[in-house]
Amino acid sequence: MINLDLTHSLDLKKLDSYQEKVSKINKMIEEKTGEGNDYLGWVDWPERYDRNEVKEMIEAAHYVRENFDILVVCGIGGSYLGARAALEALKGLKYNDSLEIVFMGQTFSPNYVSQVLDYLKGKRFAINVISKSGTTTETSISFRLLKQLLEQQVGKEKARKAIFATTDKEKGALRTLSNKEGYKTFVLPRDIGGRYSVLTPVGLFPLACAGLDIEAMLLGAHEAHVKYNNDNIHENICYQYALVRDYMYHHNKSVEMYVTYEPSMNQLSEWLKQLFGESEGKQKKALYPGSACFTTDLHSLGQLIQDGTPLLFETIINVLNPEKDVVIPYDEDNLDELNYLKGRSLNFVNQKAFEGTLKAHSEEANVPCNLLLVDRMDEKTLGHLFYFFMRACAMSAYLLEINPFNQPGVEIYKRNMFHLLGKKGY
Numbered sequence: 001m002i003n004l005d006l007t008h009s010l011d012l013k014k015l016d017s018y019q020e021k022v023s024k025i026n027k028m029i030e031e032k033t034g035e036g037n038d039y040l041g042w043v044d045w046p047e048r049y050d051r052n053e054v055k056e057m058i059e060a061a062h063y064v065r066e067n068f069d070i071l072v073v074c075g076i077g078g079s080y081l082g083a084r085a086a087l088e089a090l091k092g093l094k095y096n097d098s099l100e101i102v103f104m105g106q107t108f109s110p111n112y113v114s115q116v117l118d119y120l121k122g123k124r125f126a127i128n129v130i131s132k133s134g135t136t137t138e139t140s141i142s143f144r145l146l147k148q149l150l151e152q153q154v155g156k157e158k159a160r161k162a163i164f165a166t167t168d169k170e171k172g173a174l175r176t177l178s179n180k181e182g183y184k185t186f187v188l189p190r191d192i193g194g195r196y197s198v199l200t201p202v203g204l205f206p207l208a209c210a211g212l213d214i215e216a217m218l219l220g221a222h223e224a225h226v227k228y229n230n231d232n233i234h235e236n237i238c239y240q241y242a243l244v245r246d247y248m249y250h251h252n253k254s255v256e257m258y259v260t261y262e263p264s265m266n267q268l269s270e271w272l273k274q275l276f277g278e279s280e281g282k283q284k285k286a287l288y289p290g291s292a293c294f295t296t297d298l299h300s301l302g303q304l305i306q307d308g309t310p311l312l313f314e315t316i317i318n319v320l321n322p323e324k325d326v327v328i329p330y331d332e333d334n335l336d337e338l339n340y341l342k343g344r345s346l347n348f349v350n351q352k353a354f355e356g357t358l359k360a361h362s363e364e365a366n367v368p369c370n371l372l373l374v375d376r377m378d379e380k381t382l383g384h385l386f387y388f389f390m391r392a393c394a395m396s397a398y399l400l401e402i403n404p405f406n407q408p409g410v411e412i413y414k415r416n417m418f419h420l421l422g423k424k425g426y
């Protein structure tokens with residue numbers, strides 16, 4: 001399903017000395033004894049998820065698809081990025097569906113928020129509000145606005161049936177509100193943190209509403225769990241990837257650039273940036289996770305990557321077989337001199353660009369390039385891929401002796417902002 005090729009990055013033998021550490025950390029992950037272990041619930045989630053809840057999500061998704069034209073997904077960070085990444089990676093950027101998915105709650109931008117509210121006016125929309133804590137300000141403000149608009153348009157009673165909340169089973173402001181109003185709710189398990197929650201209702205309910213096969217995603221994750229619970233570094237590509245990151249970090253690299261050749265995967269890069277950035281970015285350690293979409297960004301960042309800095313390495317996620325393809329036509333006049341490509345597909349051209357760029361960066365500029373080759377993007381593969389990265393991230397953070405599951409630094413901007421906004425207690 002996915003393959004890791006390190007030939008353009010480093011000699012695998014350089015990783016041999018990690019074996020003992022990896023065995024120890026793998027045990028800590030699987031047995032949930034590592035630092036932050038009360039957030040290791042995602043490790044065996046593909047085996048122990050609530051089958052009934054998945055059925056309920058699929059039923060509720062049918063209801064949403066039958067009764068509404070738009071679903072507004074309201075969340076931020078780990079309560080937003082996974083669903084958006086999967087939606088775009090699987091459906092593309094321009095798709096036709098009877099249900100449109102719109103994201104809100106991930107910004108204070110007055111322009112964005114007012115545009116979405118204007119767009120929703122007079123339309124049949126449902127809301128999936130997602131927040132583990134129930135107190136995240138961006139999400140709460142957006143939800144208040146959305147709820148008011150919905151209630152104005154359809155009345156309180158009908159609005160209740162159009163609001164779906166994903167939150168903690170018992171605690172938090174959103175749970176209290178949901179219980180009071182009688183919203184249909186889905187549970188974000190307490191032992192799974194936001195950025196590890198894409199395979200819970202946080203990601204799965206919006207994706208089910210988009211008509212995607214969420215059971216196939218969970219099956220892909222299950223297969224990944226079985227495959228990557230293996231401490232043999234010669235067999236386990238997930239840990240090989242984690243080790244390369246650690247090796248690069250200790251050999252003067254400070255930026256990992258996620259590269260795709262597919263704009264519909266840009267949001268997957270955003271999800272990766274949060275996963276690795278928020279999990280590892282502590283104690284003045286960590287690689288900076290950046291991203292680029294080639295060939296588009298070769299016309300902006302290409303020069304810098306080729307000649308500008310020795311600090312980065314690339315992790316290229318290359319999907320070999322696209323869902324759709326386009327053939328380049330013959331043109332009688334050939335003024336654009338493209339007839340040498342007549343009958344060739346765009347994927348052929350894209351893959352040649354990939355090969356040419358790989359050579360330019362890895363051989364001619366000495367930029368190490370890890371290749372993650374994906375045969376075809378579908379629900380099962382993406383479920384596998386999400387799990388691959390979450391497990392690699394836990395290994396990578398534990399190698400740095402960092403707790404991957406907290407984010408103490410994020411609180412500081414909030415504290416300052418609340419003080420400036422005059423919130424009680426700040």
Ligand code: PA5
Pocket residue numbers: 076077078079130131132133134135136139193194195196278407
């Ligand atoms: O990964 C995380 O924990 C964060 O990104 C959270 O998901 C994000 O801050 C949103 O939090 P909440 O779900 O409590 O609204």
